[in-house]
Amino acid sequence: MKDPRLRKEPKKPKPKICPICSTEYTPRSSLQKVCHNYKCAIAFNKQRDAEIAERESRKQERIQRDDLKKRREKLKTKSDWNKEAQVAVNRFIFWRDYGKPCIACGKPLNYGVRGGAVDASHYRSRGSASHLRFYTFNIAAGCVRCNRELSGNLIPFRINLIARYGVERVERIEHDNTPRKFDIPYLQRVKAIFTRRARHYEKLRKRYQEAA
Numbered sequence: 150m151k152d153p154r155l156r157k158e159p160k161k162p163k164p165k166i167c168p169i170c171s172t173e174y175t176p177r178s179s180l181q182k183v184c185h186n187y188k189c190a191i192a193f194n195k196q197r198d199a200e201i202a203e204r205e206s207r208k209q210e211r212i213q214r215d216d217l218k219k220r221r222e223k224l225k226t227k228s229d230w231n232k233e234a235q236v237a238v239n240r241f242i243f244w245r246d247y248g249k250p251c252i253a254c255g256k257p258l259n260y261g262v263r264g265g266a267v268d269a270s271h272y273r274s275r276g277s278a279s280h281l282r283f284y285t286f287n288i289a290a291g292c293v294r295c296n297r298e299l300s301g302n303l304i305p306f307r308i309n310l311i312a313r314y315g316v317e318r319v320e321r322i323e324h325d326n327t328p329r330k331f332d333i334p335y336l337q338r339v340k341a342i343f344t345r346r347a348r349h350y351e352k353l354r355k356r357y358q359e360a361a
Contacts, residue, residue, distance in 0.1 A: 169192045234339040236340075238288070239269035243269065247290075251292040255305070268291050272288070280326075286314055
């Protein structure tokens with residue numbers, strides 16, 4: 150039989166600070182959250198109820214946004230998904246080639262103005278080879294002048310593309326005329342994949358800049 154004198158005395162609760170009036174108090178139980186003033190208890194309960202209501206409101210708003218997003222996506226056409234997939238691929242090219250010069254003329258690019266000073270330039274254009282519109286070896290960062298005004302400036306584009314990937318890769322692009330069918334599920338996957346890849350490269354570039 151154990152000696153009663155060896156029994157451990159219960160630990161005394163540690164003093165706490167009341168979240169309402171900021172006074173120090175010793176709780177009578179683990180459930181007590183405020184001091185012994187009933188006004189603080191009322192104020193605490195009101196505050197807690199308001200927080201619960203706010204969380205529930207945010208939850209309902211999120212559910213409504215998700216539902217609206219799903220309904221909008223159901224209304225999108227193949228053309229809409231095609232555009233969104235291309236935007237995702239172009240954004241990936243922007244961050245993949247970040248810091249590199251124009252693929253054609255070799256001049257420095259202003260990467261600080263995404264969507265304006267840097268284009269995702271296609272070696273074989275989307276008009277003449279739409280099946281290669283998402284093929285990343287066919288795309289590189291280029292300046293607006295070469296891509297839009299000079300229609301890609303293809304002779305130096307080809308030379309620099311060979312320097313980057315090798316002649317075999319470039320010739321494979323030039324002779325690739327296999328048709329592809331881009332249905333909506335495929336375009337959705339393209340958008341999702343390249344959105345993730347773009348974020349990954351963006352984080353890498355920013356991390357590198359911070360370390361420099």
